[in-house]
C-alpha cells in the first residue's frame with residue numbers, strides 16, 4: 001500500500017502523467033516510495049493505481065499530500081493552469097519542476113512558488129522515459145542547494161545521476177535547452193536523410209551505418225571549431241563559407257530532385273547565403289556564429305513577424 005502523508009518520509013507527489021510522469025511514478029513505486037498523483041486525464045493513472053499509487057481528486061489534494069511535488073507537464077502554461085488553483089496548499093512544498101521551458105520561465109516559476117511559500121528546484125531530464133529510474137540516466141538541477149541535498153534520494157530514484165548547477169533556477173533550463181537545440185535539429189537532419197534515402201529506394205536501416213559514421217565524426221569537429229571560435233578565429237584555411245554554400249546547395253538540389261520536402265535544406269542554404277552576403281565568403285563557415293548571434297531578418301519566425309529594429313539587414 002502506498003502512503004501519502006507528510007509523516008512518511010518516502011512519499012512523493014507526481015503531477016502530470018505523460019510518458020515521463022508515468023515512468024517517474026513507476027520508478028518511485030519500484031523503490032518503495034508512496035506516490036500520490038494527479039493528471040488532467042484521470043484514466044492515464046489506472047495501471048499506476050493498480051500498482052499502489054493514489055490518484056488525488058484535485059491538484060490541491062495532490063500538493064497537500066506530500067512535501068515533495070514532482071511536476072512533469074508539457075510546458076509552464078500547464079504548470080500555472082494546474083497549480084494556480086492549488087496555490088493555498090503550496091506553503092512549505094518543494095517543487096521538483098521537471099517541465100521543459102525557457103530559463104526565464106523557470107525563474108518566473110521559482111519567484112511565483114516563493115510568493116506562495118514553496119521552493120522550486122528546476123530540473124532538465126537528459127533521458128527518455130525508458131531511462132527513468134536507470135543508474136546511467138541524468139538530470140541537471142538548479143535552485144536551492146539545500147533542497148537538492150535534502151531530497152537527493154528522491155532525485156536519484158528518478159535518474160541515477162544528478163548534478164546541481166547553481167542557485168539560479170534558470171540554469172538547469174538553460175542547460176536543458178542547450179542540449180535540445182542540438183538534439184532536435186540533429187534528429188531532423190536524420191529524418192531528412194531518411195526521406196532522401198527512401199525516395200531513392202533505400203531504407204533507414206540501409207543508411208544507418210553511414211549516418212552513425214557521420215555522427216561519430218562530429219565530436220572531433222566540435223572540438224576543432226570550439227577552440228577557434230573562442231579565440232575569434234574564422235580563417236578560411238580549412239574550409240571556406242563559399243565552398244559550404246555550394247555544398248549546401250548540392251544538398252538542397254538533391255532533395256528537390258528526389259521530390260521530398262526541402263524546408264530544412266533550404267533553411268541551411270539561406271543561412272550560408274546570408275553569411276556570404278555579409279562578407280564572409282573567404283572565411284570559415286564557423287563565421288556563421290557571428291550571424292546567428294543576432295536576431296534574423298523580419299521573416300525570422302522567432303521574431304513572431306515583428307520587425308526587429310536591432311536586427312541585421314543581411315538580405
Ligand SMILES: NC(=O)c1ccc[n+]([C@@H]2O[C@H](COP(=O)([O-])OP(=O)(O)OC[C@H]3O[C@@H](n4cnc5c(N)ncnc54)[C@H](OP(=O)(O)O)[C@@H]3O)[C@@H](O)[C@H]2O)c1
Pocket residue numbers: 016017018019020021039040041044072073074075077078081082098099100101125126127128129
Ligand atoms: N518524453 C520525453 O522523452 C522527454 C524527455 C526529456 C524531457 N521531457 C520533458 O518532460 C516533460 C513531460 O514530458 P512528457 O513526454 O510526459 O510530456 P507530455 O506527453 O506533453 O505530457 C505531460 C503532461 O502534461 C499534461 N498537460 C498538458 N497541458 C496541460 C494543461 N493545460 N493542464 C493540465 N495538464 C496538462 C498532460 O495531461 P493529459 O494526460 O491530460 O494530456 C500530461 O499529463 C515535458 O516538459 C518534456 O519536454 C520529455
